[in-house]
Every structure is written in C-alpha cells, then in structure tokens.
Amino acid sequence: MAASTRRGTPAATARDRVPPHPELRMITLQQVLEALVDPVRRQIVRELDAAGQDLACGVIELPVSKSTATHHFHVLREAGLIRQHYVGTSRLNALRREEFEESFPGLLDALIAAPEQR
Template sequence: MDCVSTSKQLPQPDRDEIRVDAVLQALGEPVRLMIVRMLADTSEGIACGELELPVTASTRAHHLKMLRESGVVSTRTEGTRRISALRREDLDALYPGLLDGVLAAKQ
C-alpha cells in the first residue's frame, strides 16, 4: 500500500475578504511581526513548532491563529504538523507596497 500525504488548509479569509484594518492590527503586534519576518524568508512555509519565539507554545499558536484569521498567513496541516506561509501574493495584490514597507522597517 502506498503512503498518501494529505494536506488540509485551515479556515482563512478569501482574498476579497481580507481587510486592511485586520492586517494592520495583526502586523502591529511585535511577536506576530517576528513571525511574519521569519515567514517572509521562505515560500514553502514553516511548521509552527520550528518558529523560535520568546513565548510559550500556546501563545505562539494564538499569534499564528490571529495572523491566519486576518489573512496575513495561510496554514495547512500535514500529518500532525501545521505549516504556515505568508500570503504575500494576496497582500501585494490588495495593498501594494504594504508588506514590503513593513518588512523593510527597522526592528
């Protein structure tokens, strides 16, 4: 029997449902901004357990949920792992230059 890899996308807003106020609120929190900076360096995404952050696992999960619900990241499950990736294409299409400006800002 062949092993089949299944991936499931967690609920997130469609591109036309992403609102700038939710994106700005999500990006305005320092830990979430750290996550976005880490995700900006990879197109394939990062498993939540691999994100090195100065917070507990439950707080990290909360921040990732806030980023996903605001439309900043997408999250999919692969087995027991949750992989998050930056929704750069969607954000650039909706708010040109916003993400680049945020990422270029001093930390």
C-alpha cells in the same frame, strides 16, 4: 466507505484539518494593521518571508509560550497574512505574499524593510 480510526469514528480527511482562511477581498486594512501591531506577529511574518518556504509553527523560535504562539498564528491567519495546512501531524505556515500584494500593494515590503526597533 469512509476511513475510520481505531475507535470506530470517522478519520479526519486532509481537507477537514485545514483551518478556514478568509478571502483577502473581505479583509480590511484595519484588520491587517491590528494583526501587525504585535512584534511577535511581525517576527513570524518576517521569518516566513525570509524562509521562502512553508514552516512548521515550532520551527520559528518565539519568546512566548506554545499556546500564545498558537494565538499569534491564528490572528495572522484571520487577517489573511498566512495560510496554514497540515503535512502529517505538522501544521505548516506560508505567507500569502502574492495574494496579499494584490490587495495591499507594498505593505509587506514596507513591513519587512522597516527596522524592528527605532
């Protein structure tokens, strides 16, 4: 029997709450570069890499509104750079470093090593 909420509708399972993630073999270099052109998205990638663990969206301090931050995380997910999943009510983000390195060798290292301002 399916779990239900108080209102009688089926409760979402953990799998239902995980947003879709593209297979990296389907991602083009252009998609990745378009995602990384924005400095806020580069900041997210750098912070996820430095953390070395999954981070909730709100833990990363960004100079944009919450709705704009949500958009940036969405763009990174669609470009195959991050993986998102829920733990309780928190949406956690992880850099797909190992998978990404197979498809685009050296790109993340170059991005992270590059100074933000020139």
